[in-house]
Amino acid sequence: MKYLFILLILLPALSFAQSNNKPGYIVTLQGDTIKGFITFKGWNTPDKIIFKNNADAVMQTYTPTKINGFGLKGGNTYQTYKGRISEDRMDLSSLSIGIDSTFSKDTVFLRVVKKGKNVTLLHYKDAIKDRFFIAEKNGPPTELIYRAYVSNIKNRTGLIETFDTKYQKQLHALRIKYRPDEAQLINAIQTAQYTEKDLVKIINKLN
Structure with a gap:
């Protein structure tokens, strides 16, 4: 018993x-x-x-x-990535004055978010922030850059929080390469937020 x-x-x-x-x-x-x-x-x-x-x-x-x-x-599926990873912070209390472009070199697992014939979207998250990567066909992943920083321009409320949306320029370059005739995609990229939902929509159109 x-x-x-x-x-x-x-x-x-x-x-x-x-x-x-x-x-x-x-x-x-x-x-x-x-x-x-x-x-x-x-x-x-x-x-x-x-x-x-x-x-x-x-x-x-x-x-x-x-x-x-x-x-x-x-x-989910994951692939190994060896390369540059941005190290700038996104939380308001830790923002740098001016763009923080620091990065580290590391080997990590990336989650495959959306795989396509032209481009694949991947994701990596650690204690610092979320990052999305994009890979062309069988090429290596490249981080889609999105940074938050504090501008040195002052107003009544103090320092101004500013965003570096380089990821939109990166996506525009891919649009020109794979979908040059889709004019509607221009606005979609310009208004796309750095979120999985919005980026997947862009990736679907690029493929």
Whole structure:
């Protein structure tokens, strides 16, 4: 009876732990796809994943430097990115005076938001801010730049918060390349906010 009682207590925890292991796959540095199970903990863009290639295998940890990407069955896919990542802050209390163009070089996982024949939209989030990236066909991702900063122009309320919307210029360049005859796309890009919803609409039109 005692053992039955302990088992009844442990079953929910065991069931919960098992439910976190989702069918998925990893892509090795050699480009091979290995199917298995990924421990999913509700993350958006993780800095590492835990994977095993069958139910009885030992779980192994993979960072972006160890694999080229991974995916969850019926869920999100991720690809490894090695390159520049902007480091400017977006929260009002931490804004710089003038544009902060600092960046770091890192290797991270990017979530594939929308894949298309011409361009693909990707996303990366850390403790600093959300960032969107865009990749042309089989080319490497490039960050769509959006910065907030404090202007040194003063008015009655003090310093002015200003936005650098370079991402719109980047999208215009892609419009000229892939959809030069779609005049309506010009206004759509000019009014597009730096959000997944608005950027997906642009990506759909570019593809």
